[in-house]
Amino acid sequence: MKTQFNYDGVPVEALEGSMRDFRVLSDTDLVSRCDAFFNWQETRRHSGTWPFSRSTETGPAASCGVRDDRGNLVNGVNFASQDYLSLSSHPAVADAAREAIDVFGVHSAGSPALVGNTSTSVELERRIAEFLNMKEAILYPTGWAAGFGVLKGLVRSHDYIVMDALAHACLQTGAQAATRNVSLFRHLDNEHCRDRLVAIRKRDPKAGIMIVTEGLFSMDSDTPDIEGLQELAREFGATLMVDVAHDLGCLGEDGTGHIGIQDMLGKVDLVMGSFSKTFGSNGGFVATNSRAVKEYLRFYSPSCTFSNSLSPVQVATITKALDIVESDEGKQLRRALMNNVVSLRAQIRARGMDVYGDPSAIVAVKTGDEALARMTSRSLPELGLISNLVEYPAVGKGQARFRLQVMAGHTAQEITAAADRMEAAMKAGQQALETVTEPFEQRLAG
Numbered sequence: 232m233k234t235q236f237n238y239d240g241v242p243v244e245a246l247e248g249s250m251r252d253f254r255v256l257s258d259t260d261l262v263s264r265c266d267a268f269f270n271w272q273e274t275r276r277h278s279g280t281w282p283f284s285r286s287t288e289t290g291p292a293a294s295c296g297v298r299d300d301r302g303n304l305v306n307g308v309n310f311a312s313q314d315y316l317s318l319s320s321h322p323a324v325a326d327a328a329r330e331a332i333d334v335f336g337v338h339s340a341g342s343p344a345l346v347g348n349t350s351t352s353v354e355l356e357r358r359i360a361e362f363l364n365m366k367e368a369i370l371y372p373t374g375w376a377a378g379f380g381v382l383k384g385l386v387r388s389h390d391y392i393v394m395d396a397l398a399h400a401c402l403q404t405g406a407q408a409a410t411r412n413v414s415l416f417r418h419l420d421n422e423h424c425r426d427r428l429v430a431i432r433k434r435d436p437k438a439g440i441m442i443v444t445e446g447l448f449s450m451d452s453d454t455p456d457i458e459g460l461q462e463l464a465r466e467f468g469a470t471l472m473v474d475v476a477h478d479l480g481c482l483g484e485d486g487t488g489h490i491g492i493q494d495m496l497g498k499v500d501l502v503m504g505s506f507s508k509t510f511g512s513n514g515g516f517v518a519t520n521s522r523a524v525k526e527y528l529r530f531y532s533p534s535c536t537f538s539n540s541l542s543p544v545q546v547a548t549i550t551k552a553l554d555i556v557e558s559d560e561g562k563q564l565r566r567a568l569m570n571n572v573v574s575l576r577a578q579i580r581a582r583g584m585d586v587y588g589d590p591s592a593i594v595a596v597k598t599g600d601e602a603l604a605r606m607t608s609r610s611l612p613e614l615g616l617i618s619n620l621v622e623y624p625a626v627g628k629g630q631a632r633f634r635l636q637v638m639a640g641h642t643a644q645e646i647t648a649a650a651d652r653m654e655a656a657m658k659a660g661q662q663a664l665e666t667v668t669e670p671f672e673q674r675l676a677g
């Protein structure tokens with residue numbers, strides 16, 4: 232297709248289409264058919280509207296250097312890292328990681344089903360269960376593996392999954408892998424969940440049913456009525472599973488997230504989470520009150536059974552992070568984080584922009600239109616704001632947003648800089664869209 236016109240030097244193709252267009256490719260050649268996606272990506276990359284696949288130069292510091300995938304280095308305030316309590320750079324966490332190398336080396340010997348655990352990972356399982364006031368926990372190599380694995384491990388093809396429509400990709404993929412009987416309910420709508428359960432029970436009084444939701448939704452920063460869902464699970468003989476990746480450790484007075492805030496500690500059937508947000512490392516877990524479930528998952532949850540255990544360094548990092556989360560210092564860090572969150576939300580709104588949901592480490596700034604969002608993302612590097620663009624299909628069409636992820640370690644100046652730079656980028660994006668310039672080929676020829 233020939234470019235008819237461009238906006239401020241950006242070809243219209245870079246502002247149209249989405250990753251959804253390339254999900255199902257039907258050409259016979261599995262290799263060459265990726266070209267269609269690559270060509271679209273290149274158009275975006277070379278017009279500065281592809282803000283993905285970047286790398287930090289220094290780890291997730293509050294201000295840092297980030298290199299885009301063309302090799303350009305940008306320095307700026309960093310609101311694109313999910314190190315919510317800034318624990319990844321905590322000296323005690325780094326010391327614990329170094330000590331673990333001295334004692335255990337750097338490798339886990341195998342899967343948890345064989346000899347992959349260490350005395351420290353067994354202890355971490357106990358600590359996580361205790362933190363959630365549950366009896367058992369089992370570790371996974373990542374949060375993704377835990378989300379996928381708990382569904383694939385427990386749900387069979389004759390069972391049902393009833394899931395919030397906005398549940399994370401690991402849960403959606405796990406559900407699809409486990410059964411064809413997956414029904415989604417409208418986001419946070421417990422009545423719609425009930426309708427789904429009624430319909431299933433009418434058809435199949437005996438089948439297993441898993442209800443799936445999140446403690447804090449990572450794109451919208453909102454929360455379900457967890458108690459209501461657990462009651463529904465009891466009423467319909469179902470099992471509730473809550474993913475607490477984004478709220479455990481960093482939300483609530485004691486850091487137990489929305490399960491704690493809703494006074495549901497120890498009362499939810501299954502809890503899964505990730506260590507990659509607040510706990511300074513990679514890894515995930517599933518917590519349960521049933522030893523039998525833990526043992527079953529160890530041998531029937533493929534992303535646990537057939538994958539190496541967390542490394543001793545990861546375990547030491549997470550354990551030290553958990554020590555801090557549970558301490559007075561953890562309380563102070565959560566307060567610092569929440570002060571930053573409240574301040575950023577207020578400053579964004581004071582500049583005429585809007586944010587999604589409730590206060591959490593995720594401050595998602597609304598842009599709506601994908602073209603405006605991509606144009607805005609083009610201006611962010613030169614303004615010195617590192618932030619993640621989220622667009623369809625990760626969120627609905629016309630609901631693009633910038634997900635600013637706040638850390639306890641951000642200073643008041645960095646928070647204000649983020650709000651100022653977001654506003655300036657949005658204005659520049661709007662202006663660029665009003666600047667229709669000559670055809671792209673003509674410009675290149677000239």
Ligand SMILES: Cc1ncc(COP(=O)(O)O)c(C=O)c1O
Nearest residue numbers: 373374375399449476505507514
């Ligand atoms: C809600 C939710 N669950 C699970 C995961 C996966 O966690 P991890 O990054 O540890 O694989 C994520 C990560 O983005 C998430 O947002």
